[in-house]
Amino acid sequence: MILIAMGVSGAGKTRIGELLAERLHCTFTDGDAFHSEANKEKMHKGIPLTDEDRWPWLKTIRAAIEEKQRAHETAVFTCSSLKRSYRDILRAGDTDVCFVYLKGTREVLEERLTARTGHFFDPSLLQSQLDTLEEPGQDEAISVSIELTPERIVDNVLDQLKRR
Incomplete structure (x- = not known):
């Protein structure tokens, strides 16, 4: 499972x-690690990424997913996955790839971004991401409110996984 x-x-x-x-006793890979330096620099400068910027990044994450699948490993990745077409690349038709949509209000997201330090993402890009976001339906992802504690979010995700 991915x-x-x-x-x-x-x-x-x-x-x-x-x-x-940690709870699944598997590896964790942050999708941001796969961004090119050019992508990171654009985001740091407050320039939204285009689809053309994202395609190579998404394909690199997909290759990492396939590596875990070939090794028959459970793994957790992160990736904004804002559009269904992006999720389609990452999923590639595999039924063992499950998205966990962390859903929050603009106010909560802004508050978190303002408090965050040491990240290349310019908080001014939040609106661009919200404009790009195509929220996944129940057929596509487990959806959880980010207003819960992290532990409750994980409990909720694992409960929903059991019911799938």
Whole structure:
């Protein structure tokens, strides 16, 4: 099984991904690690990424997913996965790839981004991400409110996984 914690910046993908991996006794990989330096520089400067910027990044994450699948490993990844077409690349038709949508209000996301330090993402890009976001339906992802504690979010995700 491959889980991908998704959502806009500030949703808590890294923290939730780490906790899920810990609870599932598997590896965790932050999708941001696959961004090119050019992508990171654009985001640092407050320039939104285009689809053309994202395609190579998404394909690199997909290759890492396939590596875990070939090794028959459970793994947790993070990736904003804002559009269905992006999720389609990451999923590639595999039924063992499950998205976990961390859903939050603009107010909560802004508050988190303002408090965050040491990240290359310029908080001014939140609106661009929200504009790009195509929220996944129940057929596509487990959806969880980011207003819960991280532990409750993970409990909720694991409960929903059991029912799938």
